Amino acid sequence: MSEVPPEPDDSSPQTIDASRRTWLAAERTWLAWWRTGLGAAAVAIAVGRFVPAISNGARWPFRVIGIGYAVLGRSVAERACPIRLAA
Numbered sequence: 001m002s003e004v005p006p007e008p009d010d011s012s013p014q015t016i017d018a019s020r021r022t023w024l025a026a027e028r029t030w031l032a033w034w035r036t037g038l039g040a041a042a043v044a045i046a047v048g049r050f051v052p053a054i055s056n057g058a059r060w061p062f063r064v065i066g067i068g069y070a071v072l073g074r075s076v077a078e079r080a081c082p083i084r085l086a087a
Contacts, residue, residue: 033080040073 048066052059 030080033076037073037077040069044069044073
């Protein structure tokens with residue numbers, strides 16, 4: 001004969017601890033997405049503004065790379081928004 005497993009108790013300390021850990025992991029992931037987006041934005045500013053000022057070569061390649069990093073930063077930050085809303 002097969003036994004029916006007992007229903008999980010939602011108020012047990014193990015269940016509460018597991019849901020807290022899950023929530024904290026989701027929070028860390030969301031913050032990592034934002035950190036990545038802000039880091040890419042900082043690189044965009046550095047490459048697009050400061051590197052051309054100290055180099056003697058053409059400025060347009062640095063501006064193109066800076067725009068690429070800005071687009072990357074924006075897309076990563078936009079990716080972080082639905083993650084936070086779903087949590």
